Amino acid sequence: MSSDIERRELFKIAAATAYAAKFGVAQEQQRFFTPQEFVVVDELAEIIIPADDHSPGARAAGAAAYIDARLAESREADKKALWRKGVQLVNQVSLQMHGKTFLETAPAQRAAVVERMAQNEEEPKSPEEMFFKELKRATVNAYYTSKIGIHQEMEYKGNVMLNQFVGTELP
Amino acid sequence: MPAPTERDVDLKRTYDAVVVGSGAAGGMAAHVLTSHGMKVLLLEAGKKLDIEKELKSMEWPYEHPRRGGLPPDSHALSRNEYTFRKPPYAKGLPNKHVYSYVEGWSGADYSKNIVVDEKDNPYTGTNYAWVRARCLGGKTNIWGRLALRLSDYDFKAASRDGYGEDWPISYTDIAPYYDKVDLYLGIAGHPENLPYLPDSLFQRSTRLNTAEVKLRESLAGMGRVLTPYRAGVTTDGLKHNKYRSRCFGRGACDRHTGGCDIHAAFDSPTGLIYPAMDTGNLTLRTNSTVYEVLVDKNTGKARGVAFVDSQTGKNYEAKAKVVVLGASTLESARLMLLSKSRFHPNGIGNSSGHVGHNFCEHIMGPSVTGLVKELVGKPRTLDDGRPAGFYVPRFRNLADRQSNFIRGYGFEGDSGTHMFPGHASSTPGFGAAYKKKVRDYAGAFISMGAFGEVLPRYENYVDIDANVKDRWGIPVLRFHYHFGDNEKKMAADMADTAREMFVAAGIEIIGVDRDTLPEGWSIHELGTSRMGNDSKTSVLNQFQQSHDVPNLLVVDGSSHVNASCQNPTWTIMALCWRSCDHLADQVQKGEV
Numbered sequence: 228m229s230s231d232i233e234r235r236e237l238f239k240i241a242a243a244t245a246y247a248a249k250f251g252v253a254q255e256q257q258r259f260f261t262p263q264e265f266v267v268v269d270e271l272a273e274i275i276i277p278a279d280d281h282s283p284g285a286r287a288a289g290a291a292a293y294i295d296a297r298l299a300e301s302r303e304a305d306k307k308a309l310w311r312k313g314v315q316l317v318n319q320v321s322l323q324m325h326g327k328t329f330l331e332t333a334p335a336q337r338a339a340v341v342e343r344m345a346q347n348e349e350e351p352k353s354p355e356e357m358f359f360k361e362l363k364r365a366t367v368n369a370y371y372t373s374k375i376g377i378h379q380e381m382e383y384k385g386n387v388m389l390n391q392f393v394g395t396e397l398p
Numbered sequence: 399m400p401a402p403t404e405r406d407v408d409l410k411r412t413y414d415a416v417v418v419g420s421g422a423a424g425g426m427a428a429h430v431l432t433s434h435g436m437k438v439l440l441l442e443a444g445k446k447l448d449i450e451k452e453l454k455s456m457e458w459p460y461e462h463p464r465r466g467g468l469p470p471d472s473h474a475l476s477r478n479e480y481t482f483r484k485p486p487y488a489k490g491l492p493n494k495h496v497y498s499y500v501e502g503w504s505g506a507d508y509s510k511n512i513v514v515d516e517k518d519n520p521y522t523g524t525n526y527a528w529v530r531a532r533c534l535g536g537k538t539n540i541w542g543r544l545a546l547r548l549s550d551y552d553f554k555a556a557s558r559d560g561y562g563e564d565w566p567i568s569y570t571d572i573a574p575y576y577d578k579v580d581l582y583l584g585i586a587g588h589p590e591n592l593p594y595l596p597d598s599l600f601q602r603s604t605r606l607n608t609a610e611v612k613l614r615e616s617l618a619g620m621g622r623v624l625t626p627y628r629a630g631v632t633t634d635g636l637k638h639n640k641y642r643s644r645c646f647g648r649g650a651c652d653r654h655t656g657g658c659d660i661h662a663a664f665d666s667p668t669g670l671i672y673p674a675m676d677t678g679n680l681t682l683r684t685n686s687t688v689y690e691v692l693v694d695k696n697t698g699k700a701r702g703v704a705f706v707d708s709q710t711g712k713n714y715e716a717k718a719k720v721v722v723l724g725a726s727t728l729e730s731a732r733l734m735l736l737s738k739s740r741f742h743p744n745g746i747g748n749s750s751g752h753v754g755h756n757f758c759e760h761i762m763g764p765s766v767t768g769l770v771k772e773l774v775g776k777p778r779t780l781d782d783g784r785p786a787g788f789y790v791p792r793f794r795n796l797a798d799r800q801s802n803f804i805r806g807y808g809f810e811g812d813s814g815t816h817m818f819p820g821h822a823s824s825t826p827g828f829g830a831a832y833k834k835k836v837r838d839y840a841g842a843f844i845s846m847g848a849f850g851e852v853l854p855r856y857e858n859y860v861d862i863d864a865n866v867k868d869r870w871g872i873p874v875l876r877f878h879y880h881f882g883d884n885e886k887k888m889a890a891d892m893a894d895t896a897r898e899m900f901v902a903a904g905i906e907i908i909g910v911d912r913d914t915l916p917e918g919w920s921i922h923e924l925g926t927s928r929m930g931n932d933s934k935t936s937v938l939n940q941f942q943q944s945h946d947v948p949n950l951l952v953v954d955g956s957s958h959v960n961a962s963c964q965n966p967t968w969t970i971m972a973l974c975w976r977s978c979d980h981l982a983d984q985v986q987k988g989e990v
């Protein structure tokens with residue numbers, strides 16, 4: 228029995244590692260998330276802010292690694308628990324909807340899982356809805372403060388020396 | 399330009415004046431008194447910081463390990479904590495450091511050594527979000543720089559609506575000193591010729607963007623004004639000050655808590671204190687927390703101050719002919735109440751019993767956010783390359799009384815792109831469509847929030863809580879302070895007019911916030927030692943001199959008779975300049 232669990236665990240780790248290799252996720256940086264959790268969070272972040280024609284997405288911006296580093300040093304037990312539980316919930320929702328864990332499903336099915344968690348974004352009620360809110364907050368924060376987010380995606384023009392202010396001069 | 403070298407402190411000698419505190423008030427007192435040739439000792443409770451190393455105004459978020467955020471052992475108090483818990487707020491929290499709410503803003507890691515650790519500096523009583531900075535320059539290192547004048551609509555408000563007291567001065571008394579402050583420190587703005595918000599002697603104004611021009615034009619039709627933010631920033635430079643650069647609109651300026659490391663924005667050290675040190679007349683001692691104004695045992699006049707070295711814990715006395723308090727409104731009140739003696743059993747300068755009372759400030763909270771549709775999807779512009787956005791001056795109760803409350807409020811606002819897209823968290827959804835929406839809408843939002851006058855009331859006050867002491871063993875302040883009915887009615891009106899103005903301008907309403915923020919949020923504490931002609935109902939005369947003790951001055955916001963709705967710092971400095979000129983004149987004539 229126990230060896231069965233071990234085997235299943237091993238399989239999941241192997242799947243996660245293969246997945247990580249495929250997407251170039253840096254494995255050694257994680258400190259809070261387990262390898263499996265990390266890959267789930269990395270995939271969730273990329274679903275929230277994906278790469279598109281305009282710029283790379285949350286994966287390339289290293290959002291999951293940034294979130295991981297903040298959680299690793301955080302002293303907020305509630306927040307840590309929310310994330311641990313949150314990743315489990317993602318798998319639960321996925322099992323319910325598709326009969327497979329999140330990473331085992333196809334991209335469209337993963338998006339459907341996130342869709343479900345996001346359905347009450349304004350007033351989240353269920354635990355998975357609450358987790359989505361935190362997940363999005365953290366992803367947004369990590370992405371739009373990153374090099375990619377600031378320069379490539381938002382094409383931010385400031386933080387330079389200006390000789391004259393930009394805008395309309397009043398008469 | 400490096401800071402000037404300091405003179406040795408000589409505690410055996412009697413200085414012409416000792417100034418307590420080095421913020422806007424103390425710095426200005428040091429500047430004016432030394433310019434008159436007086437030998438001044440400036441005592442500051444906090445450290446002297448290597449501010450250029452500290453601030454890093456141009457560091458990108460991703461260059462910082464926590465994107466500008468505080469380390470995990472630190473905690474910034476939240477709006478909820480100020481609402482639902484009671485001070486001392488840091489009590490019982492597990493964190494190593496606890497800071498006021500301003501350290502919850504982005505970029506707080508740059509200012510964590512400027513603001514106080516609430517663990518070391520408790521207070522008690524009613525809920526109050528008290529923001530303090532303890533270092534050379536005090537709160538001026540991180541202030542928002544909105545620099546406004548008051549007018550006779552404020553100084554003579556009591557005569558206009560029958561509430562409270564008039565100030566013992568009128569606009570003509572202070573106008574020349576506002577001019578001096580403008581010229582010495584530099585201020586950017588656009589003249590509007592409004593009797594209720596007099597123009598300064600402005601340097602080059604910042605500019606408005608498309609959304610702001612649109613709102614300005616619409617407001618003009620309603621008889622209201624939107625003007626570029628009047629910033630206590632030198633935009634053309636100051637030939638007489640080698641420590642300050644002109645503003646280069648570098649765009650991270652709205653990260654207030656990051657400060658301005660080239661000192662285009664006014665701060666007291668480079669604007670006032672370093673130049674005063676260069677006169678050779680100023681001696682500075684930091685890490686010096688004053689806990690008592692000492693009096694002559696025969697005359698009851700001030701003879702100096704007692705202070706504790708905040709690093710070593712050793713106690714000292716400094717002797718001076720005149721004591722000038724500029725420790726900030728509430729700290730000066732605390733110091734006066736602590737300074738009890740045979741002559742002054744209720745605290746120095748407190749024969750009226752008014753010290754600590756008539757404490758007032760600004761009420762905040764109501765705000766509006768809107769969308770300017772025609773800007774959606776437009777190419778990226780640079781909108782935050784300036785000290786800040788715009789100001790909508792007061793329009794209520796000016797010509798005649800038209801509302802169910804007295805006095806008024808103004809709005810501070812901003813629009814366009816910022817380094818961080820604040821709307822990203824509140825834009826619903828996820829995925830490619832979401833990402834594009836965040837991008838397309840980035841420059842199209844405009845928002846503004848109100849600052850309203852809180853009426854001075856005798857019942858709103860601070861006193862000493864002898865049972866609770868700060869880290870240095872000094873008894874702390876206890877608050878007895880609540881917003882009243884006038885403020886609540888005013889807040890409702892703020893939300894209504896905010897919406898009305900955006901709607902009239904064709905700006906789509908995204909949200910209107912009607913809730914008020916906790917007491918103290920404006921960081922504009924005023925009153926507590928008000929000026930007046932009657933020594934029974936006021937603490938200071940029109941030159942901020944104690945009615946009881948002529949060689950004691952209180953030159954910070956303590957002296958303000960009402961809060962008006964304009965931000966106070968420029969008025970604090972103009973009044974202080976006037977009082978110190980007067981003091982120097984009296985000293986010369988041998989009158990004090």
Ligand SMILES: Cc1cc2nc3c(=O)[nH]c(=O)nc-3n(C[C@H](O)[C@H](O)[C@H](O)COP(=O)(O)OP(=O)(O)OC[C@H]3O[C@@H](n4cnc5c(N)ncnc54)[C@H](O)[C@@H]3O)c2cc1C
Binds near residue numbers: 419538545546725967
């Ligand atoms: C984030 C922020 C934004 C702001 N925005 C604006 C704005 O836009 N416009 C505006 O007009 N105002 C603004 N203010 C308020 C402005 O900073 C204050 O009005 C101004 O600094 C008051 O000057 P002060 O000298 O009275 O007090 P402070 O600047 O607080 O200086 C007081 C000094 O006294 C020292 N001190 C205290 N107690 C003692 C003691 N016992 N012994 C020795 N020294 C002592 C303190 O350490 C401090 O350095 C803002 C403030 C903050 C924090």
Ligand code: SF4
Binds near residue numbers: 455649650651662785
């Ligand atoms: S915009 Fe001007 S005032 Fe603001 S930080 Fe930059 S230089 Fe300083």
